[in-house]
Amino acid sequence: MMMQAEAQFRIGEEGLSEEVLVQMAESFKALSDPTRLQILALLFTGEHAVGDLADHLDVSQSAVSHQLRILRALDIVRYHKEGREVYYSLADDHVRDILLRTLEHILDD
Amino acid sequence: MMMQAEAQFRIGEEGLSEEVLVQMAESFKALSDPTRLQILALLFTGEHAVGDLADHLDVSQSAVSHQLRILRALDIVRYHKEGREVYYSLADDHVRDILLRTLEHILDD
């Protein structure tokens, strides 16, 4: 059975619309930084507050917030507030799948 | 059954090693440009020579070669020469999967 996405990939002589390609590029760009990937690796095991993330990384809390903003904008992470803390988690299973496939791709040497 | 990659994602308190995260980031970076994605969308339907790719894109042949070099370096595309033409194609199914998952992610709005 052909998935919707696979069907879409074949639409049109030039392939996907410029708009969709730009959106895909933006999503991949959001995953293309080691700091953001480290954040996602931490979130892979469950939700974490911003400060907790910052404690596990080598960058400032400010940098973590900036990166979370990027991940948020692309629906890669969700968040909810509890008191003055903000807990982040992975947005959906697509994100999990994409991370795992890419890890497999890396490990296949 | 837990995949190897999934198991790997949980290894260690800090998650994945810095080296693996950097490699993943490089792979995603290779996918994070509209021109390169358009190349991959064309290759999704089968192999294409460099000039053929350039004819379908809005950038110079030089730019296409530069981008193919990046995709080659990360094992995202394969190639073989036939006479003076060089035919490129997608390297493996991980690449197909990653592209499709991301497209699904985009289309889920």
Next chain:
DNA sequence: TGAATATATGAACACTTATTCATATATATA
């Protein structure tokens, strides 16, 4: 061999990005 064609490469440049620092906003607590 010489000309034409296909692809690759290096330099230069405009544009983008990840970080820190300083500070703002929001919430809890004494």
Next chain:
DNA sequence: TATATATATGAATAAGTGTTCATATATTCA
């Protein structure tokens, strides 16, 4: 209310990126 804590934001800056232009390399064919 005043203070402390958690997070977010804007400005500045150093480093990285995608493109074109010019040119090199490789292959075919007259």
